[in-house]
Amino acid sequence: MPLHRGFATGPAAGRHTNPLVTAANPVLGADVSPPVHRLHAGPVPPDVAYQLVHDELLLDGNARLNLATFVTTWMEPQAANLMAECAEKNMIDKDEYPQTAALEQRCVSILAHLWHAPHPEHAVGCSTTGSSEACMLGGLALKRRWMRRQPDAGREGRRPNLVMGANVQVCWEKFCNYWEVEPRLVPMEGDRFHLDAESAVARCDQDTIGVVGIMGSTFDGSYEPVSELAAALDDLEARTGIDVPVHVDGASGAMVAPFLDPDLPWDFRLPRVASINTSGHKYGGVYPGVGWVVWRSEEALPEELVFRVNYLGGDMPTFSLNFSRPGAEVVAQYYLFLRLGWEGYAAVQRANREVAMTLSAEIEALGPFRLLTSGDQLPVFAFTTAGEVSRWNVFDVSRRLRERGWLVPAYTFPADRQDLSVLRVVVRNGFSHDLASLLVADVRRLLPELDRQGGPLQLPEEATTFHH
Numbered sequence: 001m002p003l004h005r006g007f008a009t010g011p012a013a014g015r016h017t018n019p020l021v022t023a024a025n026p027v028l029g030a031d032v033s034p035p036v037h038r039l040h041a042g043p044v045p046p047d048v049a050y051q052l053v054h055d056e057l058l059l060d061g062n063a064r065l066n067l068a069t070f071v072t073t074w075m076e077p078q079a080a081n082l083m084a085e086c087a088e089k090n091m092i093d094k095d096e097y098p099q100t101a102a103l104e105q106r107c108v109s110i111l112a113h114l115w116h117a118p119h120p121e122h123a124v125g126c127s128t129t130g131s132s133e134a135c136m137l138g139g140l141a142l143k144r145r146w147m148r149r150q151p152d153a154g155r156e157g158r159r160p161n162l163v164m165g166a167n168v169q170v171c172w173e174k175f176c177n178y179w180e181v182e183p184r185l186v187p188m189e190g191d192r193f194h195l196d197a198e199s200a201v202a203r204c205d206q207d208t209i210g211v212v213g214i215m216g217s218t219f220d221g222s223y224e225p226v227s228e229l230a231a232a233l234d235d236l237e238a239r240t241g242i243d244v245p246v247h248v249d250g251a252s253g254a255m256v257a258p259f260l261d262p263d264l265p266w267d268f269r270l271p272r273v274a275s276i277n278t279s280g281h282k283y284g285g286v287y288p289g290v291g292w293v294v295w296r297s298e299e300a301l302p303e304e305l306v307f308r309v310n311y312l313g314g315d316m317p318t319f320s321l322n323f324s325r326p327g328a329e330v331v332a333q334y335y336l337f338l339r340l341g342w343e344g345y346a347a348v349q350r351a352n353r354e355v356a357m358t359l360s361a362e363i364e365a366l367g368p369f370r371l372l373t374s375g376d377q378l379p380v381f382a383f384t385t386a387g388e389v390s391r392w393n394v395f396d397v398s399r400r401l402r403e404r405g406w407l408v409p410a411y412t413f414p415a416d417r418q419d420l421s422v423l424r425v426v427v428r429n430g431f432s433h434d435l436a437s438l439l440v441a442d443v444r445r446l447l448p449e450l451d452r453q454g455g456p457l458q459l460p461e462e463a464t465t466f467h468h
């Protein structure tokens with residue numbers, strides 16, 4: 001995979017720009033084209049720079065029509081103001097910005113309470129750049145706890161492993177790669193598109209640092225059966241003495257289930273759940289990037305992983321991979337907690353679920369699609385083509401919808417269901433019934449044209465890879 005290497009060609013020098021912005025601009029009187037490979041010799045006025053960058057970004061998709069992302073694409077203007085006011089604050093400077101640090105602490109306690117930690121007022125947790133960093137920290141704590149359990153001599157040659165479904169988000173594969181943990185991935189099977197308790201426990205041994213349970217799966221929006229996982233691991237411990245903790249990856253669902261499925265135990269109500277992460281910038285409602293990770297108690301987070309920074313003459317524990325990081329997103333998270341409260345979050349997530357379920361039913365009613373999920377867990381659903389469809393496939397639908405501006409990703413499932421390709425819709429705050437019905441109308445309009453195709457125009461192996 002190439003990291004950014006730049007492009008062989010960029011905008012043609014002197015031909016790219018609007019003369020009103022450049023040559024005919026009395027302040028500038030020169031042609032400017034945006035630099036591609038190296039810095040310009042001299043500065044340009046800010047309004048010119050703004051216009052050039054702004055114009056290039058017109059090529060980006062419209063974030064509100066992006067049904068691929070889980071990440072917030074709309075916030076209230078008041079939240080955006082607050083974020084702009086905090087743009088220059090560095091989250092790591094706890095001593096310089098003590099009130100931002102205090103708001104972070106309050107957010108951790110609020111989440112610990114929402115997730116039923118035994119002593120939320122003493123919860124240990126922190127903000128991160130997103131769930132990826134939060135999962136790395138959760139995974140590191142699990143690995144360190146496993147190391148502590150090994151007598152020094154007995155650790156030689158042992159390799160820690162982590163058990164999870166093949167449907168995990170890519171951050172868990174990164175965690176295993178970067179921190180040298182063996183990933184034990186449970187493949188999908190038939191109509192089971194996520195981890196099940198029996199297959200998870202079958203892969204656990206004394207070197208298993210933990211099992212990851214996902215609330216919910218990025219592939220189809222389904223919740224993994226966390227309480228069944230926990231019960232099966234309780235049973236494993238009773239039979240063998242092997243004690244395997246659970247980390248819940250609640251990137252999306254940890255901000256949905258507490259409000260819409262309050263009776264479903266998936267969180268710290270289950271004693272086996274050691275830590276939980278969420279993305280504040282997904283169903284937490286904040287623009288990217290903020291995530292959170294909370295441990296059930298101090299014992300679940302080995303003390304030696306914690307660093308201390310100055311804070312109001314004392315010190316404050318921190319745990320992070322980054323050092324400097326914006327404070328604005330944390331402030332925006334606190335704003336939303338204050339603004340919405342429990343009822344407000346419930347209303348927002350309920351509306352998302354209603355839109356998702358209505359939309360999935362309407363898509364099913366079109367005829368040539370089969371739903372894998374309906375949006376009744378995460379407000380997210382996946383669907384594929386019905387058996388009789390042979391002239392087009394999900395990749396054709398995704399590409400054709402893009403002509404109208406809709407971004408609806410099509411992708412192939414992981415092992416052992418690589419034969420299955422789906423479309424997925426993520427409903428977020430701001431995606432109304434009105435927009436949903438426009439989407440259905442566009443899909444309906446496409447169908448006769450697709451039926452005139454001789455066969456699929458794009459095969460799964462030709463599709464650009466979609467990262468969850």
Ligand SMILES: *Cc1c(COP(=O)(O)O)cnc(C)c1O
Nearest residue numbers: 130131132169171218249251279
């Ligand atoms: C999005 C997601 C992640 C990664 O989260 P970021 O906040 O984008 O870093 C991890 N796990 C799951 C289940 C996700 O949905």
